[in-house]
Amino acid sequence: MTTLRDQIQHVIDTEPVAIFMKGTPEMPACGNSLRALQALWQAGAPITAVDILPDPRIRQELSALTDWPTVPQIFVGGELIGGADITEELHASGELSRKLDEALGSEREQSVGVLALDLAAA
């Protein structure tokens, strides 16, 4: 049995680029989640998305863990880089690509994946 919080922490720690968002990359359910995704995509990130909508506890546990009240939340190399506004801002300034290069190397492959948390175990 792994608690929800442990699972979330594990995603943050092990996924190169993680976004906790409303909906999925295929069907984003919120404009901010879409904005963040687009910035990550344009910067060539290997994106792992976690939909927070299936269970309200995901959002609660995530915000408790990060002390960040809103979603989406974007992590690069285990570090919270911010929400949609910061991600867009970092992309516009070129800083996002630099961050990705630093954390993952410039040879990184662009990708989009979806990861579901195990709600039954939590």
Add this chain to the structure above:
Amino acid sequence: MAVDLLRTLLLEAFPEGSVEVVDRTGTGDHFHVAVASDAFVGLSLVEQHRLVNRALAGPLSDGTIHELRITTKGSA
């Protein structure tokens, strides 16, 4: 008005800053706040947004704010 509440809270947190609050949708729950303050100097964007989020913790947690966009600038 929620706009006034947000402006008041932000001015309390950043007394010498300049604060702008826009109701983006006219529905009183989707906001864009722009804060310029010396308090941001030397802080990362994440730290700057944390300060703004902290100032708005009340309306963020009680559902007054459904969506929040933040722009910060490091000088008033």
